Amino acid sequence: MELKRISQAALPAALAKAERYRLLNEPVEAESICRDVLAVEPKNQTALTTLLLALTDQFHAGSTSAVREAEAVLAAIDGEYHKVYYAGIVRERWALALLKAGDPGHQARAWLDDAMRHYETAEKRAEPGNDDAILRWNSCARIIERDGLHLHAEPDAIDAGDAAPRR
Helix, strand or coil, X not given: CCXXXXXXXXXXXXXXXXXXXXXXXXXXXXXXXXXXXXXXXXXXXXXXXXXXXXXXXXXXXXXXXXXXXXXXXXXXXXXXXHHHHHHHHHHHHHHHHHHHCCCCCHHHHHHHHHHHHHHHHHHHHCCCCCCHHHHHHHHHHHHHHHCCHHHCCCCCEEECCCCEEEC
């Protein structure tokens, strides 16, 4: 079945709908709308970041391909700050999916550590007054503390292509 194409004039309203669907916890709808926008305007940064977030909203530990798909979208995002910041988001949300699925903390901790490294890099590249990376770093630190993951720390490196720590 061939998908119908939306008009250029419809893009702002479509992007607003995509954000609304994300906020209503309907990431599949948001993803679909973002893909419609990107079919018209492939480099639309709002559509790319909303798509990336909608994909991470759908993370569950049984689907490692979701991380690879999010990483593919991340590659199209412009700007060094945004690339590093959203790479941290991907890793943080994958760690949360692992924890939700019952990971005892080993893999999740490695992903959180990697997210925090990305947030530290993003913090250095942020515009004055943009403390988003600090807020995310603190969130990861609180997850580690709350879930006792400091007891499970492993020095694994992350390979997003495998969606699992490398040894």
